[in-house]
Ligand SMILES: Nc1nc2c(ncn2[C@@H]2O[C@H](COP(=O)(O)OP(=O)(O)OP(=O)(O)O)[C@@H](O)[C@H]2O)c(=O)[nH]1
């Protein structure tokens with residue numbers, strides 16, 4: 269348990285219905301007693317017994333009253349106050365939440381009073397960190413809290429809620445239990461060497477390792493590969509020469525007039541990023557400056573930014589004007605992106621009937637393509653389906669039915685797999701059990717890094733630094 273009592277505004281800044289100040293720690297109640305006056309009590313009399321009797325408040329009940337500055341008896345706000353006594357609170361400590369009117373000035377004034385009476389300002393994620401340190405949640409659940417806050421689509425929220433329910437923790441604990449059993453058997457075999465044959469059945473152990481542990485870990489890693497896009501989303505970039513309709517397409521996809529569209533080539537000079545949701549998948553999309561040879565220093569900067577953006581994108585939408593013939597610039601762009609995950613978007617399909625449709629070389633046909641008219645919003649559903657199909661592959665699944673590890677978990681699971689394969693190999697080759705135990709202990713330690721049982725403080729600090737203040 270931490271000695272200090274922490275406090276922070278737990279609701280986002282800005283005007284809203286209510287704003288909440290959260291206080292957690294052993295002095296949460298005494299601090300609130302100093303500044304809370306229950307309705308029906310005498311605000312002007314600080315000695316009024318009823319005013320400061322928060323210790324008698326029932327846990328998980330709301331009390332109506334006022335925040336009063338005891339120094340000048342000024343009423344700061346009318347509030348509702350909730351007391352949640354340890355261990356039945358978010359942090360497992362005594363928690364008081366003051367529900368005030370929202371507004372940065374009033375919330376700041378109340379927080380100042382709370383800090384003046386002994387609380388320390390909470391750091392990012394410190395309430396959740398206390399929930400973890402006090403054993404209410406494991407590290408995977410703490411990480412799910414941040415995922416829930418950051419969830420941009422229903423699917424990413426579903427993934428986070430699976431983790432917050434503790435499903436990952438349960439799965440890891442089941443694997444660890446299996447490994448602990450094996451280590452106990454090895455210890456027994458070392459203590460009773462004459463009975464080693466009876467205690468250690470190599471075939472059975474290899475079978476358990478392979479079927480119960482290695483396969484489960486492989487499945488989890490596979491689920492990361494399939495599912496992380498639903499959580500983390502994809503980065504899309506629209507590229508093409510000037511005037512082909514990049515900005516028009518961007519605006520159609522995000523359904524707002526974000527990029528300027530004109531008939532003048534070279535309208536977009538900077539990188540413009542937006543996010544939107546596609547079949548539950550978070551997408552970050554970038555509109556870029558038209559790629560072509562130019563000496564204009566502003567355009568050169570924009571084109572370089574576009575090239576950097578191509579390098580770090582997951583999928584490229586290569587757009588050409590389907591109503592015109594291909595130019596040297598189109599061929600150059602194709603060469604640049606051809607080995608990357610790309611879709612050929614043939615725009616201005618509304619003009620094909622008027623003019624000849626563009627004739628693309630055979631070598632371009634390997635790239636999945638779609639015809640659209642960004643001007644008339646035609647072919648967009650086909651394009652969206654193609655983006656989803658290429659991003660998620662054929663594997664569409666219910667994110668609530670499977671556990672999808674995050675990248676940190678996945679990298680640890682990769683290391684577990686290496687040590688487990690080495691253990692199985694050792695068993696098959698008849699290596700001494702002590703050597704196999706080294707690999708198994710390594711895996712147990714790694715699994716502890718996922719749930720937080722054996723993780724170092726730097727990792728914990730890094731995880732909680734991603735949180736906002738007040739959570
Ligand atoms: N007929 C027709 N015109 C289109 C279509 N899409 C875009 N345009 C027009 O093409 C011109 C250029 O469109 P933009 O979206 O600004 O093209 P861009 O690729 O972003 O151009 P830069 O930013 O200059 O590189 C505008 O006049 C658009 O109205 C389309 O599908 N059909």
Ligand SMILES: [Mg+2]
Pocket residue numbers: 514515516527528529535536555556
């Ligand atoms: Mg543009």
